[in-house]
Amino acid sequence: MTEAVLEVSNLSKSFGGVDAVRDVSFALAPGELLAMIGPNGAGKTTCFNMISGQLSPNRGSIAFRGADGERRELVGLRPREIWRLGVGRTFQITATYPSMTVAENVQMALISHNRRIFNPTRLARALYRDRALELLETVGMAEQADRAASILAYGDLKRMELAIALANEPRLLLMDEPTAGMAPQERIELMKLTAGIVRDQGVSVLFTEHDVDVVFAHSHRVMVLARGQLIAQGTAEEVRADPHVQEVYLGGGTTFGHGAGEAEHV
């Protein structure tokens, strides 16, 4: 197998006696779209927060292979250092500037990535505009480049945030519920777009998602967390057929959608 971009081993975190994440181990290959699903409180956000450096694990290791091919331990690094190494995170913590245009928002991210000292009023308009337009083209937003970010529709805002994340040239993109709050058609479009970026740019994506139909339709592999533990991982078919997974979801009052519309757990 090609060398993994991310190797998580025995990752554990407890909060006052509650095991939020317990001995979670998995690997992510280059260009892989890997979903992490599980009922509310399963530990998904806690896992993401440990990978991106917002939380320190009690135990375990998170090894990341950056663009230079070097394998580095992320545990102990600060979020900013992890981001600089090439781990992007979208949707929960993206800072956008509503008073700026869409293109300027992406330019700000490019400036930050390239560590320029910026003067937002003058330089941001000129610097990296071409690259910003390319990124906006990638996410299907070129025509909206000069609109104010504040007036974007929700789905477009999400796409702009994706362009901002890509400005950092991540090798790994962590996406927390990317389609939350979107209409079904918008969800499909955003996931198709993400799958295309994974395919064309070789970025690896780890995402959480409540809509299991979206997960099964678009991910290469699926992991299922329940009460902090990884109870299954495999292809969509394997995971869907796993009795333990069915039990966890059925226990939560949910059945997987077999073309019967959306299935969301409670």
Ligand SMILES: Nc1ncnc2c1ncn2[C@@H]1O[C@H](COP(=O)(O)OP(=O)(O)OP(=O)(O)O)[C@@H](O)[C@H]1O
């Ligand atoms: N900062 C915290 N302090 C105390 N307990 C926490 C904290 N963060 C998470 N937990 C607990 O850890 C467990 C896992 O929570 P986590 O948010 O990681 O789950 P999740 O799978 O992301 O859930 P959701 O789908 O609702 O976002 C839960 O029992 C939660 O109450």
